Structure formats: structure tokens, C-alpha cells
Amino acid sequence: MEIIKVRDYEELSQKASSYILSKVKQIESPVLGLATGSTPEGLYSQLVDEYKKGNISYKNVTTFNLDEYTNIDSTDPNSYHFFMNKHLLGHIDIPKTQINLPNGSVQDLEAECLEYDEKITRAGKIDLQILGIGVNGHIGFNEPGTPFTSRTHIVTLDESTREANSRFFSSIDEVPTHAITMGIGTIMESKEILLLVSGEQKADTLNRLLNGEVSEDFPASILHNHSKVTVIADAAACSKLAE
Numbered sequence: 518m519e520i521i522k523v524r525d526y527e528e529l530s531q532k533a534s535s536y537i538l539s540k541v542k543q544i545e546s547p548v549l550g551l552a553t554g555s556t557p558e559g560l561y562s563q564l565v566d567e568y569k570k571g572n573i574s575y576k577n578v579t580t581f582n583l584d585e586y587t588n589i590d591s592t593d594p595n596s597y598h599f600f601m602n603k604h605l606l607g608h609i610d611i612p613k614t615q616i617n618l619p620n621g622s623v624q625d626l627e628a629e630c631l632e633y634d635e636k637i638t639r640a641g642k643i644d645l646q647i648l649g650i651g652v653n654g655h656i657g658f659n660e661p662g663t664p665f666t667s668r669t670h671i672v673t674l675d676e677s678t679r680e681a682n683s684r685f686f687s688s689i690d691e692v693p694t695h696a697i698t699m700g701i702g703t704i705m706e707s708k709e710i711l712l713l714v715s716g717e718q719k720a721d722t723l724n725r726l727l728n729g730e731v732s733e734d735f736p737a738s739i740l741h742n743h744s745k746v747t748v749i750a751d752a753a754a755c756s757k758l759a760e
């Protein structure tokens with residue numbers, strides 16, 4: 518696991534954007550894994566800017582998002598479909614047919630999970646997966662205790678995760694209780710992973726990730742078993758690391 522320490526959120530977003538753009542230019546038909554949450558917002562804004570400046574085209578890119586709430590329509594402002602359109606996908610030249618997010622509003626959610634996982638395999642697997650990390654070490658919506666071998670599945674969200682995400686809703690009661698997420702096994706099949714960690718509230722999390730043991734109690738710890746993981750972390754997130 519390689520760690521790149523940067524000054525602040527702005528530098529983190531710039532570094533992550535350059536990293537991704539170099540992959541998009543290098544690979545003929547890149548498959549990107551995308552994340553939601555506050556952390557990648559700055560990155561997405563940079564990716565949009567580069568497109569608007571005419572420095573990049575995303576016509577050959579295929580995307581797979583990590584997760585989506587269940588029982589929420591894709592037009593709902595709290596859905597991850599809406600988030601991705603608002604922050605990235607609605608502003609660039611990627612063809613709609615190459616955009617993939619789990620559909621949390623279908624009746625047969627189990628079938629949706631299976632199909633989503635198979636679609637990633639059919640696309641030739643993810644070239645570069647972008648990840649954020651929850652304070653409890655979750656990746657995607659894989660909460661502590663999720664088997665490392667898990668495939669795309671339905672999860673019951675931890676109260677702490679619902680609490681953290683309630684900032685996007687008018688009250689915690691409105692935060693969905695379930696979601697579809699790529700499994701840890703699915704994420705680990707990505708050829709490369711870029712993890713973004715920002716802010717003081719993630720300082721203990723980053724310390725545990727880098728110095729703790731690999732355990733299902735802390736889902737992100739599995740990343741130690743992947744051969745190509747880069748972590749970009751800002752000074753606030755690094756504030757609990759030994760010099």
C-alpha cells in the first residue's frame with residue numbers, strides 16, 4: 518500500500534484527479550469504479566473542469582458505482598444516481614449506456630445484485646476503483662463484520678453510518694435502512710484501487726488502517742492484501758500517524 522500525503526483537501530482532489538486522468542489516457546477503454554460521499558466531491562469537480570477546458574474526453578470510459586440505497590428512486594435528490602449526475606456524470610461526455618449504478622428501486626434486489634456483479638466481470642473488471650472510507654472502516658457500504666469474500670449484496674446500514682449520512686437528509690428517520698453495495702470480494706478484484714482519506718474525523722481511521730491488523734471488524738484492512746493500492750491522505754487525516 519503506497520501512501521501519498523498531501524497538504525489539504527484541495528491538493529488531495531488535484532492529485533486524485535491527475536492520477537485518474539493519466540489512467541483514462543493510458544487505457545483504451547478504461548473501466549472506473551466510482552464512490553459517493555463528501556470526499557470525492559472535489560475530485561469530481563476537477564474531472565469536470567478538465568473536460569470543460571477540453572483537456573480530456575470520457576467517451577471511452579465505463580463506470581460502475583459502489584453502492585446505492587434501496588427503496589429510493591434514481592430521481593430522488595438523496596439517491597446516489599442523483600449525486601453522481603450532479604457532481605460528475607451529468608457534466609461530461611460519457612455515453613449514458615456506459616454508466617452503471619446498482620438499481621435500488623427494483624423489486625428483485627437479489628437478482629439485481631447478481632446481475633450487477635456479473636456485469637462488472639463482463640466489462641473486464643474495474644481498472645481503477647476509487648474508494649472513500651467510513652469512520653468505522655467501511656468501504657462501499659460494507660460494514661464491520663462483512664465477509665471479505667462477499668459479492669454485491671444487500672446490507673442493513675449501521676446506525677453510525679445512517680447518523681453520518683443524515684447530514685444529507687432533513688432527519689435521520691429519512692435515511693434509508695438498507696443499501697446495495699459491491700461486496701468486498703468484488704472490490705478486491707479491481708486491478709487497482711485509489712483510496713481517498715480527508716479530515717481530522719478520519720485520523721483514527723487512517724491510523725488503524727495503516728497500523729492495525731487485517732480483520733473483518735475493519736473492512737478497509739483487506740486492502741493490505743491487494744497488490745496495487747494507493748492512499749491519498751491530507752494532513753488532517755494523517756494527524757494521528759507517528760512521524
Ligand SMILES: O=P(O)(O)OC[C@H]1O[C@](O)(CO)[C@@H](O)[C@@H]1O
Nearest residue numbers: 552553554555556649650651657
Ligand atoms: O466521504 P465520506 O462522506 O466521509 O464518506 C465515506 C464513505 O461513506 C459512504 O458515503 C457510505 O456511507 C461511502 O460511500 C464513502 O466512501
